[in-house]
Amino acid sequence: MKVSPDILSLTPYRPGKPISEAKRELGLNTVYKLASNECPVNPSNKVVAAIKAHLSEITRYPDAAAFDMVNAYSRFLQVPTNEIAFGNGSNELIDLLIRIYCEPGDAILTSQGAFIAYRISAQAARVKTVETNLLDDGCFDLSAMAEAVKKNPKIRLVFIANPNNPTGTYVDRENLQRFLAACKDREILVVLDEAYAEFVRASNYASGLELRKSFSNVVILRTMSKVYGLAALRVGFAIASAETVDLINRVRNPFNVNSLAQVATLAALDDQEHVRWVKEQTWRGLDLWNATLNRLGLKYFASQANFVLIDCAQDSDPLFNSLLRRGIITRPVKNYGLNTHLRISMGTDEENRAAIAALEAELGR
Numbered sequence: 001m002k003v004s005p006d007i008l009s010l011t012p013y014r015p016g017k018p019i020s021e022a023k024r025e026l027g028l029n030t031v032y033k034l035a036s037n038e039c040p041v042n043p044s045n046k047v048v049a050a051i052k053a054h055l056s057e058i059t060r061y062p063d064a065a066a067f068d069m070v071n072a073y074s075r076f077l078q079v080p081t082n083e084i085a086f087g088n089g090s091n092e093l094i095d096l097l098i099r100i101y102c103e104p105g106d107a108i109l110t111s112q113g114a115f116i117a118y119r120i121s122a123q124a125a126r127v128k129t130v131e132t133n134l135l136d137d138g139c140f141d142l143s144a145m146a147e148a149v150k151k152n153p154k155i156r157l158v159f160i161a162n163p164n165n166p167t168g169t170y171v172d173r174e175n176l177q178r179f180l181a182a183c184k185d186r187e188i189l190v191v192l193d194e195a196y197a198e199f200v201r202a203s204n205y206a207s208g209l210e211l212r213k214s215f216s217n218v219v220i221l222r223t224m225s226k227v228y229g230l231a232a233l234r235v236g237f238a239i240a241s242a243e244t245v246d247l248i249n250r251v252r253n254p255f256n257v258n259s260l261a262q263v264a265t266l267a268a269l270d271d272q273e274h275v276r277w278v279k280e281q282t283w284r285g286l287d288l289w290n291a292t293l294n295r296l297g298l299k300y301f302a303s304q305a306n307f308v309l310i311d312c313a314q315d316s317d318p319l320f321n322s323l324l325r326r327g328i329i330t331r332p333v334k335n336y337g338l339n340t341h342l343r344i345s346m347g348t349d350e351e352n353r354a355a356i357a358a359l360e361a362e363l364g365r
């Protein structure tokens, strides 16, 4: 049967190597996975208890409106319930936004080095991806993006990951405000993907939660996969105009977030103590990694997220493979056109120390 070339040229998403696979292939007993920006510690006890308490309900379909979860999120963010949509991870929301707002032949705008899901979702919907170049410091070039918006009437959606994965870099309040002002007289939505917003320490960072008060065309994406540690349960949120939320609710699958994920999200939001602990663990890791990379003379992008992107100054495969043989799974990012870089997620103190020891041994320093 005839299939669109856009579909045929897609390649399946390659996730980080699973621990079990690395153990099997290399005959190792201890393997640390610092490859998928996951939460390195156990989930909150409250989350585990909530899931156990609701296990027997899995015979029933989940609440299609996720009433309790949306209300809890609304209270947590101080955003009205009709401005909150939820997805099977924020990945589903990326997909839905493109399907809702773009016709085949339209375009989305993002940056080179941006989270790859934007491009994949666009291509699957026969939508083009326009990319501006990354700046030398790994940040998105918002002036070039504003130019692209001005020039290209096909652009319907802009995706800005803030902070971005895999670079860990962010765009500051002033630059973002200037960009949003430049988009104002175009029928365009600006999606601020804030999967890592909780980890940001930069004082000139502005969340879309602040900016949407002045710019009504902002859509914010948040996820339960990172600081909240619920990656396997697949829960993401969009904070957007009531109109956009209504459209998402028309297009999404009716039971896109399962019942255990819904109760886990409630419990996770309720345990901000645990969130603080995860953040402190992450920051301790970042400080240690930054100091180590400076000492080793390796280049890296300043990260505001829970990972760091290292420039090995050579093809990244050999270093990836030798770290793997030492039981450390990192993430090459060649699929982003970054051929000399490795992304390392922040682990526990023990995992960070082991990874740093492996790196030092490999580099002979």
Ligand SMILES: *Cc1c(COP(=O)(O)O)cnc(C)c1O
Residues within 6 Å of the ligand: 037, 088, 089, 090, 091, 092, 115, 161, 164, 165, 193, 195, 222, 223, 224, 225, 226, 231, 234, 235, 236
């Ligand atoms: C991890 C990540 C997400 C989250 O994806 P989920 O589908 O919610 O697990 C979204 N955006 C970026 C940039 C990410 O790195």
